[in-house]
Amino acid sequence: MRVWAISNQKGGVGKTTTTVALGSLMAESGKRTLLIDMDPHASLSGYIGVESAAHGSVYDLFGIGGNPLPVRTLVHATQWDRLSVLPASAAMITLDRQIGTRPGMGLVLTHALAELAPDFDHVLLDCPPTLGVLMVNALAASDRLLVPTQTEALALAGLERMLRSLSMIERSRGKPMLRTIVPTLYDARTHASRACLAQLREQYGDAVSEAVIPTDTQIREASAAGVPLASWPAARRGGLAYRRLLDELLALPVSSMTGAAA
Numbered sequence: 522m523r524v525w526a527i528s529n530q531k532g533g534v535g536k537t538t539t540t541v542a543l544g545s546l547m548a549e550s551g552k553r554t555l556l557i558d559m560d561p562h563a564s565l566s567g568y569i570g571v572e573s574a575a576h577g578s579v580y581d582l583f584g585i586g587g588n589p590l591p592v593r594t595l596v597h598a599t600q601w602d603r604l605s606v607l608p609a610s611a612a613m614i615t616l617d618r619q620i621g622t623r624p625g626m627g628l629v630l631t632h633a634l635a636e637l638a639p640d641f642d643h644v645l646l647d648c649p650p651t652l653g654v655l656m657v658n659a660l661a662a663s664d665r666l667l668v669p670t671q672t673e674a675l676a677l678a679g680l681e682r683m684l685r686s687l688s689m690i691e692r693s694r695g696k697p698m699l700r701t702i703v704p705t706l707y708d709a710r711t712h713a714s715r716a717c718l719a720q721l722r723e724q725y726g727d728a729v730s731e732a733v734i735p736t737d738t739q740i741r742e743a744s745a746a747g748v749p750l751a752s753w754p755a756a757r758r759g760g761l762a763y764r765r766l767l768d769e770l771l772a773l774p775v776s777s778m779t780g781a782a783a
């Protein structure tokens with residue numbers, strides 16, 4: 522089982538879109554795929570159409586005020602073959618306050634995923650924008666971090682901030698986190714997009730994916746309709762870019778123990 526965290530502290534850069542797009546392409550290619558909504562805003566759960574109120578959420582893994590619920594009871598099939606989801610709920614926003622300094626809470630997701638290892642080939646974690654217990658859990662559980670980065674000037678400052686937070690977490694986890702920066706919302710017609718992509722490549726080199734995700738209004742249409750990209754043929758440009766990204770990601774080293782850190 523491979524676990525991918527999709528994260529950037531900046532909002533609206535394509536985290537949820539990337540999680541659903543890659544997950545739906547993995548499922549389409551025959552892989553059993555689980556999307557986990559780690560963001561209390563629950564955009565991914567809304568996109569896929571799973572109501573957390575009815576189904577339980579990531580919150581219930583933490584056993585606040587009772588016993589944690591078994592992770593299998595929180596995982597739900599979707600209407601798309603081989604694509605499952607573990608939803609988010611608004612209550613997750615209170616986790617940091619409720620957990621405080623209780624020990625062991627950074628590995629709750631890691632332990633839950635160990636139980637699910639026989640059931641899934643890929644797990645994708647749509648991370649929250651804040652650096653709290655949910656983010657710490659996501660990074661601890663994942664093999665590779667994907668950082669969708671909007672190709673516009675302000676995004677580079679956001680990326681710097683994100684990478685600084687990551688260094689802090691890496692120090693506590695004791696091993697480097699493999700990472701891939703994914704340029705998103707690219708518009709080749711604008712100087713700002715082209716300049717930002719060039720700067721990303723210059724500054725971060727091989728850590729930036731070759732695949733660049735263009736701005737494609739059909740991607741927005743697909744999410745508004747609640748349909749994953751793999752099932753939305755009109756998003757040709759966006760679909761092709763995400764397919765290229767997936768091929769590239771699957772060819773990368775799986776763990777920092779077996780390959781060079783990005």
Ligand SMILES: Nc1ncnc2c1ncn2[C@@H]1O[C@H](COP(=O)(O)OP(=O)(O)OP(=O)(O)O)[C@@H](O)[C@H]1O
Nearest residue numbers: 532533534535536537538706735736737740741744
């Ligand atoms: N490549 C793209 N082309 C066109 N629209 C896109 C693209 N990627 C994302 N969008 C749209 O941009 C908006 C923000 O994307 P998304 O929700 O994936 O970002 P996010 O980083 O998850 O945001 P948040 O920080 O709010 O969780 C959505 O309306 C989405 O449909």
Ligand SMILES: [Mg+2]
Nearest residue numbers: 536537560564
């Ligand atoms: Mg999101």
